[in-house]
């Protein structure tokens with residue numbers, strides 16, 4: 352449904368997107384994660400036809416965003432990070448105006464109710480809080496019943512209740528078979544909502560997989576921890592090939608490692624005749640996988 356092939360976009364000397372290729376299947380929710388300046392917004396702006404790529408191709412439902420604008424408007428809903436409307440327009444006017452662009456718009460009063468903006472219908476855009484402006488931009492992106500939706504930092508600036516509400520809206524869109532590209536800095540959001548996650552850094556895709564597979568592939572896929580009364584040879588645990596880090600946190604010994612590291616750790620403790628107490632083995636998190644995959648900054652020489 353979304354197809355990006357060898358996309359490149361520069362601004363003067365800045366390479367914003369170096370070489371990005373990805374496909375999003377119909378009905379899929381694809382998360383895009385990456386550090387500030389990684390090229391995420393530039394990529395989605397190219398998909399929305401707001402930027403002209405230097406090279407490569409982008410298609411949404413087979414349409415070229417630069418030449419098939421009218422058809423694209425009917426297919427694609429876009430919520431951009433920095434939504435700027437005419438400062439004096441009210442919420443009510445903006446929704447009426449947007450609805451008039453579509454043959455079969457959503458009943459926008461329902462949408463506004465779900466986004467908690469009923470009280471602001473007569474409020475001008477410039478007088479809305481940041482989170483309210485954000486909620487309005489989500490409503491405007493969805494009012495045309497798009498089959499493809501781009502959400503750039505969906506929940507940034509939203510309070511916890513509003514964030515929960517927009518997450519439910521994304522789940523409902525997914526249940527309706529809508530294809531979604533979700534740019535986010537929230538690992539929790541990515542893990543909760545996305546079928547697959549692309550990690551972008553330096554204008555390139557560093558990893559593209561399901562959240563579980565990204566976590567399993569990290570060097571800290573599992574975290575094993577325990578206490579013990581006996582002396583432990585920590586070096587012998589560090590020597591295990593499946594183990595990536597060993598540290599003492601107050602009275603607990605914490606061992607990070609690949610999937611399966613816990614068994615090797617227990618076996619090694621057994622050989623040292625060390626009895627672990629309060630044993631915990633937990634899955635690693637997307638945070639660790641993300642930090643590992645985006646840790647590409649070169650050291651500055653002293």
Ligand SMILES: Nc1ncnc2c1ncn2[C@@H]1O[C@H](COP(=O)(O)OP(=O)(O)OP(=O)(O)O)[C@@H](O)[C@H]1O
Nearest residue numbers: 362365366367385386387388389390391392393394
């Ligand atoms: N209009 C512009 N003119 C010049 N440089 C730009 C412009 N827009 C973006 N850039 C640069 O391109 C690079 C990629 O920016 P982009 O906004 O795509 O990153 P991002 O991944 O969305 O970042 P963030 O997480 O901070 O939103 C950055 O180095 C940025 O400074």
